[in-house]
Each structure stands twice: as structure tokens, then as C-alpha cells.
Amino acid sequence: MPPPPADVDPRSGYCAATKTFHSLRPPLLLPPPDLPLSFPSFTFSLLPATLPSRPALVDAATGEVVPFPAFLSQVRALAAALRARLGVSRGDVAFVLAPPGLHIPVLYYALMAVGAIVSPANPALTADEISGLVALSGPSVAFAVKATTGKLPPGLNTVLLDSARFLSFLHKPHDEDGTADGTDVVIHQSDPAAILYSSGTTGRAKAVVLTHRNLMASNATRGPATAEVLMLALPIFHIYGFTFCFRVAPSANTLVLHTARRFDAREVLAAVGRFGATRLALAPPTLLAIVRAAEEDETLIARAATLQAVNCGGAPMATELFRRFFHKFPDVCLQQGYGLTETTAGFCRAAGEEESGEIGSVGRLLWGAEVKIVHPETGLALPPGMPGELWVRGPFVMKGYAGDKDSTSKILDSEGWLRTGDLCYIDKDGFVFVVDRLKELIKYKGYQVPPAELESLLQTHPNIDEAAVVPYPDDEAGELPVAFIVRSSGSNLYEAQIKEFVAKQVVHYKQIHHVFFVNTIPKNAAGKILRKDLAKLALQHIRSRL
Template sequence: MPSPAAVDPLSGYCAVTRTFHSLRAPIPLPPPSPPLSFPAFAFSLLPSPLPAHAAFLDAATGEAVPFPAFLGQVRALATALRAHLHISRGDVAFVLAPPSLHIPVLYFALMAVGAVVSPANPALTAGELAHLAALSKPSVAFAVSSAAGKLPPGLSAVLLDSPRFSSFLHGPGDALVMDAAVMHQSDPAAILYSSGTTGSAKAVVLTHRNLMATRVLPGPAPPGEVLMLTVPLFHVYGFVFCLRPVMAAQTLVLHTAGRFDTRGVLAAVGRFRVTRLALAPPALLAIVRAAEDDESVAASAATLQVVLCGGASLSPELVRRFSHKFPHVFVSQGYGLTETTAGFCRSTGVEESRRIGSVGRLSPGAEAKIIDPATGHALPPGLPGELWVRGPFVMQGYLGDKESTSGILDSEGWLRTGDVCVIDKDGFLSVVDRLKEIIKYKGYQNWRTCFKRTQVSTKPQLLDTPTIRLANCRWHLS
């Protein structure tokens, strides 16, 4: 880090190193060398005694898991994983299930015993899942009955909707079992799947320290802070957001319905007094349309203060339409990739959210460069180029693919995003284009396209149609 005098106080740009630096307060992280798992770190941040309010809520059923019960279930499941399934450090666990209250417990318990969590989309075909499993090489799978038939032959599976798994959650828990394995912060904690910048599936290795770096800024949360998550928990966006509230002792409401139902989601917002709603742009568009058709829709979201939006580019017109119908709510946009453990750039607060068209400023600990693709030189504020980023959130690499890893991640820790971006004089980042355009349908499958962003975006009246909207978007948290 250069001296503060060398860093511009508005943009964060250092002319000496030609690097942009985050100007946000740093997030306290432990020294990187002591052994420590992400669950142990997360639980160490909880107050004592544990808060009595819900850690997780099911939006469909209203079932709640208070923090004491959540920690009890994690310990019980971790004990069962060791004693009954003989899962140990380094084992990869394939997870194939829709959102439910079991999933956060499973994620924490697996990581607590040193296993590597590898969630996949349960809507994929058996062939697609076999390809992912060939990348991550799981030794065990956790799946719901409706999806278990698509698992690769020979892969041992535990059914999440079985009496056996339920008994694991409510069995005796040994608080010491999570300390039995010595885990380093650099150990793999999760393997998520990404298209990278080429379109072919890759297994992204995220470490325990990567997940620690997603911690929210320290300090007391506003009274009654409740987050609702409406994105899949196998996607990096949902994966990180189902872990992070635990570190802040906040309540997370899980949208467990199979499809995004606008009125159902807004009803849950009112019922559980949700203050922050995390969703993707297509869901925001559905909410705007519903509010435009029925004035009573906005009234059901009276407690809502912030909409957190990531996963795809968000048109300025959509933000304006939303703000017109929900003037008391601001939209916080974020930007990141699976390879960066979700977002490393976001808008925070009302003032930053007013910079429509920007995805905000660099998050704590982030460094960025804007590189001219033609010359390889780093550029100053106001000029577009490929965004390179560095920080504690950058992945360890692509599992079993050194060539692809070296193609995106250099020896100094800089990750090439493949996105053409610009950072202005005030430090706000905007995504301009892709070096190699890829369409990702719902963020999961992708096709190369010859569409140019400028060709599609010149017809804003077409952006609400599914086909054109997808052609115009780069999934920011993919």
C-alpha cells in the first residue's frame, strides 16, 4: 500500500503504482498464518450469550431457527459427519438441493470438519452434473430425493429430506469436534462452478480466508435488521449471502419457493419485517411491473430500506422506475465474480446509490487496475480498459487446471476479470463491455454471442424482453 499522500482521496488512484485502492475502512481479519476455519471465525464474532432471535427463517412456512438452535444443529451435524459418514479434512461434498433451512447448517458443518462444500444447480441434467463432479471429484453427495437420481453412479449420497439426515441434526453434538481438525485459512472451503472468461465450466476453489474476507463492516447493526435472500444458494451470490449474516448475528429469511413470486416475496417482506432484500435484476423488474400495475404492492414493503442487486447489469431506467414506486428504498448494486468470492465493488448508502449506472466503489481491501488491452499499460481515472483486481477475496485457482488459472491470475495476485470497465474521478466503477461476450441464461449456462452491447442497448424499449435482456447482460456476480 503506498503512502496516503500518494493516493487520491476521491478516486483512490495512485499515480506512482497506477493502481486504484479502496478508500473504505478496512475489515479486521485475523493474521493469515494461525490455523482457523471459516465457521470458527464466524462463530467467534457472535456475542455471548447468543442472541435469541432467529438466525434463519423459511419465508414459505415461517419456521425459524434461533441462533442457539442453529449452532446446536451445526455441532450435531458436524459430529455425525465425522462419526457416521467418516468425512474429514479435504473431502469434497457435492450438494444438490433447493434452498431450505438445512442448507446453511450443512454448509457450516461441512466446513467445520474440514470438508469442501461444492453446491450445484439441481436443475442441471445428469450429464451436466457428471461433468461438474468430474471437475471437483466429490467423495460424498447431499441431495434431495427429487434430484438424487441425477447424481453420478457410484457417488455415495445422503438424502436431505430423509429421517436419517434429520436424526443427524438432532443428535448429540460435540463442541470439540469442530476443533479436532487443524485447518489452515488457505485450505479450500468451497468449490463453486464458473464459466470463467471462456464459457467452459471450471471449478473455482475458494479458501476459508476468502470467506472470512466477505465479513460485513464491524459495528452494531441497525435494530431489527433482517435480510431476505431470493437467489439460489449454489450460486456465489446466494452462497456468500447465506453465510455472511451469521458473522453479524443478523436474521436471514430464505426464499424457499421454487419460483420467484412477486406478491409472495413482498408479502414475506411485510410479514417478517425485512429491511434488506437481495435479488437479481429480473426479480427487480418483476417487482417494478407489479407495483406499476397495482399501487397497493408498494405498501406491503413498508419496512424495506435497501434492495441489494447483483447477478446482471441493471439498466438506469429500471432503477428510476423502481425508485418512483418505492421512494423510501434505495438500490445498492454490486459487482464481482465467482473467482472473487462474489462482490468486491458495491454502492453503500443513499448517496452512492444515486450514481445510477455505476456498481459503486471498491470494497475494503480491494485494489484495481484498468489495463489497456492493446498496450498492457495501466490507465488513470476516466479511461476504459480491462479491469484487474487483487485482494483477500481472490480465489485460490481453478481446481486441476493450471493453464486456465495462470491465464486469469498472475504471480502477483492480480485477477483479470475480462470486463471492460472505467473508474471515474470519484472512484465509482462502471462496467462498459466484455472483452469476450458471453450470454449466461439465469447465470448458469452460457453461449458465445456476436451481439455487441451497444447494438442491443440502443433500443431500450426492447430490454424488458427476455431474449434481448439476456443478450445485453454480463452476470456481475457469476
């Protein structure tokens, strides 16, 4: 990665000559791109020569641990079994349909070590939805559990992770010369390592192809070099949880996996204390649950006294949630990040207390990132402080969409610039702010209304727990902002009060026109609001009133 131009502003990272923002983070070394090297080989090479005695993996529900020597031994043994017993080879796609568990990181590493392509999916999907994903990626083998195997298409070779057969793969001896465990396989950094699926909330799902080098670049931006105890309470099939799995290496971190079927904030905080977790990875809905639990029972805060930092990403977070969190956890650093499946997770992140204190920002650009803020209509690149579509380039940007050149060319140009579809701006100090999705902006009489802005405002009301704003079609205005509200427990808040609360604080075209009270706001696994579902619900509600 070449250094940024000499005329880059040292505060914002903006180069006026190229109209490009550059990361000001210290450079991190990646291997030469033409060197044959797999992602597992890269990360394992960074482990200390003497492996630590502490666990590599911990199951938060059962307390079961996998020490570092056993973890590496299992990866090597499984890689050997994948080749010798299952015939998995370089370029094969392996579909993974399973809940979180200690075997999942081992499986991910082992598959990549032999050159196979890991393709995890949400085990809660229906058989029809899974069939569609399988058609996109074309796997030759699947890994599932007894509870999910029935959803897979018939005829797909399937290995059950909760079977004695699979467990035997973890303990079989591997050849000392490496010919069985995959170390003799020539893997290029440009080879596909993973296929993950976009959420499909704004259109049909797409299969995102990530390379070994993408994962190396993403892992190289991960932060502290000292070992931590990390607790992962996220879906491991989503890009955020998927990449977090790999944080076991290179810093020899301990990874505590939340494996319970349901998220219980009290249990998670208790597990933080029980296992001495120093960092917790959450999405905004689970962060909200943590805050609510702490507000209801302050003894939970003391039980999680080892906690030093919380990573939050996967979906936008309301500024009011920041404030509520800091009120209950003043000594914990809350670090928000921003990225896409197509960028191998986050390329922006708040690092340290100072950056985390910039409420509303998703942090600064991480190493290797170049960004342009482009006017959606004129296509001109914009300076600091001006909102536009964020375009990003770097070694973490995907290879493309599997089998879909047309969709790839629409989002990724020949110079490597990826169009995020997000309306953002970067301020004079280099902090990135996400305004909203361009496609989700509400068009009211020619004005653009960002739903996320209104949602953040609504959630500052003391009697509102959650809010979502979506458009409703109108002949005169084009679209009207309407709100779905989850009231706080015991609240009797009514529609007129909410409309008045908003009207006092926004310009006329951002006012809320209808309010619907619901028990929950529908979200996907990453915590993103399912706006299409709410828009349909709004149509039904308003038509029923007519």
C-alpha cells in the same frame, strides 16, 4: 493488508506512481493469515456472547424458524455426525445438489467446520452436466434430495437432506470437548473451503477454489454491524446467494430464505412485510419482476413497508430499471455490486443513499481491493476516466481453478492480479462503471460496440420490457448488432420503430440491423443473458429470411 500509499488521490483512490486504484473504505481487521482458523470459527466468534432471541433462519414459504441457539446447536451436531457417522474429514469435497431450504446454511457451516470443501451445484442441471461438474471437483460424498438424487453419478455416496437419517444428524448430542464437532480439527485459512462452478456461458465450466480466508475477507466487507432481517431470493449455489447465506453471522442477522420453486414477485413482497425484511437480495430479472408487480398493483408497495434496501447483482442492470424502481420505491436504497465467482462475490458495492444514487455505477471498491484498468492491446495501466480491462487483487481472490493450472495461469498472475475480462473504468470520484465483457464486444468495421450500452438504451423505450443485443456475422462489416426484444404487454411495436429509436441516439456503427421479437430473454440462474444461445437463434432467423 497494507495501507494504500500516501500519494493516493483521496477522491478516486488512484495512485499515479503505481497506476493502481485503492479502496478508500475504512480498514477492517482480519486475523493474521498464518493463524489456524476456519471460516465458521471466525464468524461465530463475532456473534454476541448472549445470543439474540430472534430467529436465525426463516422459511418464507412455510414460516418455519430456527432460533439462534438452535442454529448453532444444529451446526455443531451436524459437524459431529459428518465425522462420526459419515467419515467426512478435512479436504473431502462434498457435492450439494438441493433447492434452497433451512438445512442448507447449516450444512455449509458444518462442512467447513470439519475442514470439508462445500461444492454446491444447480439442481436444475441435467445428469450429464452434473456428471461433468463431479468430474471437475472429485467429491467423496454428496448431499441431495429425493428429487435430485437420480441425477448424481452412480457409486457416489449420497445423503438425502429430506430423509429421517439426515434430520437425526441435526439433533444428536456432540462431545463437550469438541472432538466430535470439528473444533479440534486444525484448519488453515489458506485451506480450500468451497468449490463453485463458473457459469460456462463463455466456455466450459471451471471449478473455482475458494479458501477460508477468501470467505473471511468477503464477509468482512459485508457492511452494517447492526442486525437486519435479510431476505434471500437468489440461487444458493451461485456465488452471490452462497455468500449471502453466511450473513446470519457475524452481525446476528435473521436470514429469510425464499424456498418456493418459482419466483412470484407478489408473494416475495408479501413475505417482506410478513417477516419484516429490511433488506432484499435479488438479481436483475427478479428485480424487474418486482418492479412490474408494483407498477401493476401499487398496494404491494405498502405491504413491503419494512424494506429499506435492495441488493442487486449477478448480472448487469439497465439504468432504466433503476429509474423504474426508484419511481415505485423512492424510500428504498437500491445497491448494485460487482464481482465474480473468482473474487468470492462482490469487491465493489454502492454503500448508502449517496453512492446508490450514482446510477449506472456498481459502487466503489470495497475494503482490501486494489484495481488496475489495463489497455487490452498495449497492456498499459490507465488513469481515471479511461476504459480498459479491470484487474483486481485482494484477499478475496480465488486460490485457482481445481485441476486446471493452465486456465488459472491465464487469468491469475504471480503477483496475485486477477484479470476479470470486463471492460470498465473508474471515474474521478472512485465509482466503478462496467462497460461490457471484453469477449462480448461486437466488432463492427473495427469499431467496438458494447451490447450492454444498447440494451440499456433499448430498455428506456416505454414499449420494451427487456432487450438483448448480440453479434451477427457479416462479410463486409465483420459483425452486426442485432436485437432480441420482449415487448410490453399490449404493445404492437415493430422493427422499423425500434431501429429508428436507436439510430436517433447513437453513432452510425452502433445502429441495430435486425430485430427479433421473443417472449423471454434466455438467462442463466444468475440473470446473465445467454448470448451464445441468442447468437445461434439470430443465425437461424436471418437465414430463414434469405
